[in-house]
Amino acid sequence: MEKPSKILLEKELKFFESKKAEWLKKYKDKFALIKEEELIDVFDTFGDAYKEGVKRYGNQPFFIKKISEEERIETFPALMLGIIHASV
């Protein structure tokens, strides 16, 4: 897996990180819907947050993130090492 280039939604990510400690006290385990540097609302599920995001912004980028203490790290051992063999 190649190292990804610059990500989109960096401004929203920085805003989320700056507010995370404060939001953890009020909205722990909820999903935050953020556009630029504004918290639009919090939701119980990713799907509910996505629905509201689409309603407001259509196919424009918006940011959804679960408000939790620990950042989950996704792992793809086979893809990272390039050892997938999927020929059919």
Place this chain on the structure above:
Amino acid sequence: MPVYEVRSSSDILRTAGAILPNIEISLPQILVDELTKKGMPTPKPIIGNALIDTGASASVVDLSVISSLQISPVGVAMILTTAGPVQQNLFPIRFVLPALVIDVSAVLGADLRPFGIVSLIGRDILSLFLMIYHGRGGMVTLAY
């Protein structure tokens, strides 16, 4: 309970892996409805093979598919690479398997073309299913 069964052979299952053929990847239905309401065109679904990877914590879709579908990102995930942890965008995707629809799954993008697949199905999606890997019979069954 909808059931999706892929039959090949014990050898193919062992060497090629658990391939799900003709998976349809498209925009989430909510987004299609919104674009249709606004009279905007919606890109056609992309059909290709997916590989089940129980070692992957999240699902991945080929970057060219994400680009063809013109999907905007909806988040960022931390992923572990050989160079250490990095942030990468998440994209909302709808998967359609025969008899099974998974709407709005947030996936990562990567170049999967060298592997001949359009998607890697990770444990985020597998967590929605009962999966039976029947090695001797050359069969994979997903039940929703």
